[in-house]
Amino acid sequence: MAAPGVRPPGRSAPARYRVRMASLAAVPNPAPPGAPTGLRERKKQRTRDALVDAAHRLFLSQGYAATTVDEIAAAVDVSQRTFFRYFANKEEAALAVLADAEEYFVGRLRARPAAENPLTAMRAAICESWRDLSAAHAHGGRGVTAALELLQLIESTPTLLAAHLRRSADQERRVVEILAAREGLDPAVDLRPRLLAAVFGAVIRSAHLAWSAERTDPDSQASRDDGPEAMIALIERHLDQLAPALTGDWRR
Amino acid sequence: MAAPGVRPPGRSAPARYRVRMASLAAVPNPAPPGAPTGLRERKKQRTRDALVDAAHRLFLSQGYAATTVDEIAAAVDVSQRTFFRYFANKEEAALAVLADAEEYFVGRLRARPAAENPLTAMRAAICESWRDLSAAHAHGGRGVTAALELLQLIESTPTLLAAHLRRSADQERRVVEILAAREGLDPAVDLRPRLLAAVFGAVIRSAHLAWSAERTDPDSQASRDDGPEAMIALIERHLDQLAPALTGDWRR
DNA sequence: GAGATTATGTCAGCTGCTGACAACTGGCAA
DNA sequence: TTGCCAGTTGTCAGCAGCTGACATAATCTC
The missing domain is CATH 1.10.10.60 (Homeodomain-like)
Incomplete structure (x- = not known):
């Protein structure tokens, strides 16, 4: 009490x-192998x-x-x-759902075939995660709406945003390790795993922001209720813009 | 008391x-124009x-x-x-120096010629900032050492890291606006300013980490005392690795 | 069912942070 | 110089986040 x-x-x-x-908290890990019941x-x-x-x-x-x-x-x-x-603190309770989602993503990434090139693997893992997770707790689309609300809450609460970004940094470190292991590289020597993880994280965050903004905007075509495909499409669009953003002159 | x-x-x-x-706090703003004295x-x-x-x-x-x-x-x-x-809080006091540095960077970025392509402008602004700032409070290299210590303190203190990342997110938003204004784009429509800012932020952070790690490592060639050129070189190396990290298969 | 484990409640206490008000100090004009 | 105004600071009181220590109650193991 x-x-x-x-x-x-x-x-x-x-x-x-x-x-x-x-x-919200449940994640489609049907039954963790050696789960003590x-x-x-x-x-x-x-x-x-x-x-x-x-x-x-x-x-x-x-x-x-x-x-x-x-x-x-x-x-x-x-x-x-x-x-x-x-x-450990108030923030952790607020972000627990995201922590579960990140866990799931890591699992998906590990499961990608080793032959795949790293960027493709990340791309696939993210899409699978969104699809599976929103299917998991989709009690009539509530899953996606809840995610939207949470993202907006985070974005509008400095403390939460800070905690969230810190968590993301941790996640990034894990991804670096996975990528390095996949390709048999030492991340301290070869910068590419770290850079890819960082860039990917930035893209995801950027997509989150865009998604959240698009759904809040009243005169936007995007409905608050359409499935994870919208988010996946957004992520793809961001990834496609990556190269153009980095090279040459922007004016046309 | x-x-x-x-x-x-x-x-x-x-x-x-x-x-x-x-x-530490002083920044080479020799005399703010209309400074009330x-x-x-x-x-x-x-x-x-x-x-x-x-x-x-x-x-x-x-x-x-x-x-x-x-x-x-x-x-x-x-x-x-x-x-x-x-x-506003304990963190702000710890990160005040960085806030000043970011302010300086923004000034440098704004001062870049409009004809320059965006990536080049960012690259130049960052290098200038490091050079100028470490020259400013270099009482025998103490400036760089202090920066190193601060970065390590941040990285090893979860609360500080969170606050720092939040600040970086704010900074990123400002950079997006500057880039968009430079190129006459609407950041809500064209993703490139946001992506470039995000990627650049990620690269800088990655370089900070690498720098900090390199200087802590006892059997590294890098001395704790050499100037900002080391950091600038690191940033350049990271930027050069960006494209290779994003394209194709990593194995050779 | 007894004893070992483990989760929970209670209590006391520190630290970060804030509003309200009173006291002080520098800036400025009569 | 004097005296008022505005901005700065100190003091006080208090809430909320978080933690260690200890007692109690709930499970687990045999």
Whole structure:
């Protein structure tokens, strides 16, 4: 329960949220091979999902800064201290969904055939990820809408943006390692893995921004509800513009 | 002075630091045209510089997290409240030097001839910035060493890294606007300014990392003390690797 | 079912950060 | 010089994020 004496005795947010949790957090990892299915583990996963879900909902309705950790914890009927045992900080709860998505992407990238050239592999892995993930929690397209909302929340909240970018940097490092291993290169010597990862990350972020902006714009053709194909198309368009952006004179 | 009752009555850090302040914060803007030279303004600038300087020193010697805002304020003989009137938060004090450098870079970029192609302009602006800035506070190379230390501090402090990346994102947005204006493009339509800015930012960051790593490595040829040419060379090398990283198969 | 593990709650406390108000200081004009 | 105005600073009080320590309650193992 909330920190003693901070909130009035009658809690504002009742603890009935254990119902539709994990609508966002779940990822199509059907059954992790050696997953311990003990009651303990399941319970832990449930409260974790519930926390992510409650946080997401509160952040979107009241704003990130205006939402207290106490509130989130209370919404799940858990002590504040417990919240911090699941997440290192408030941001982590907000970005947990993205963390899962990145995990999935890494899996996809590792699964690409080694013969493929690196850029193609990245391109394919990203597209697969978007397709699979939005199919996974598409309860009538809600998955994509939720992603949109989250991206906008992040972009409009300095603290969250900072945390998100830091996470992205970590992710980039992992990608560098994967690419280097694939091609049998030492990333400290050969700059190409690092550069490709960095550029790719930049393109993804740029696509996110464009997507988010396009969907917010009222007189845009893009509907808020069309599937992941829109995002995939955007990413492709960005990737295609990459070379022209880097070479020669822009004027025509 | 420090928050009441938190620190022992006899302050630990004496307030004698008004001496060599601004060794880091100063930027070669010889004399801002319409700079109001009132005593008030000068005093403000002095305490600001002193705060930046004290923060830098304390962060490097004790670590970022272990350094209290109270300590920094006490070192300059100023109240904690005053510290927060100069900086929105602890990070801002740590990254103030970089903010100045970015400001300088923007100025350089704006000054590039309009006929130049965008990539060339960025390349030139970055090189000029490094050269000028390290010349400016090179009291025997200390400028570059200080930059190195700061970069490493940032890279090894998650909070700082996050704040730094967020700042970089802001900077990127400014660069996008400048590029778009230069070429007479609407960045919402034409992706190239955004992509070039993003890619360039990624390359710079990658070069920073490499530089920092190279200088930490004990058995590297790079000395900790050679000038900005080393960094410039690194950036050039990264930029040259950009195209190869994006095209075709990496194996030879 | 007993004992070892592990998750949770409670308590106390530090640190970052902010609003409000009072006291001071430099700038400026009468 | 005097005296007012505006901008700067210090003090106080307080919230919110986060953590260590310890006790308790829930699972797991045998």
